[in-house]
Amino acid sequence: MRLANPGGPGFRGTAMIQLTRLNHHPLLINCDLIKLIENAPDTVLTLVTGEKIVVLESSAQVVEKIVEFRRRILAEPPLQRNEPEPAPRGLAREIPFPAGKS
16 A cells, blocks of 8 residues: 655645554554553554554654654745735725616
8 A cells, every 4th residue: 555745746735754563564643642652662652632542653753753754844935815805994885786777
């Protein structure tokens, strides 16, 4: 099973890193939800929800992936917002008059 690149298009604004379960299946984790990383002897991630996930990567590798992800995000230019310009102050909104009526 191949997963999309967590740093690629479609993942901007989503704090996802790719890790590996003990059965060697890839897993995308929202790194903002990681509360605790333990070595016991496997690496156990505890999420803020209380869920525990065991991964093949060491705690140092998990931290490095999080740091690498944050560096990539901070290096990107900010997103441009496509908001409509506000109407000039003091002008009323034009309401079209129904056709055929005067």
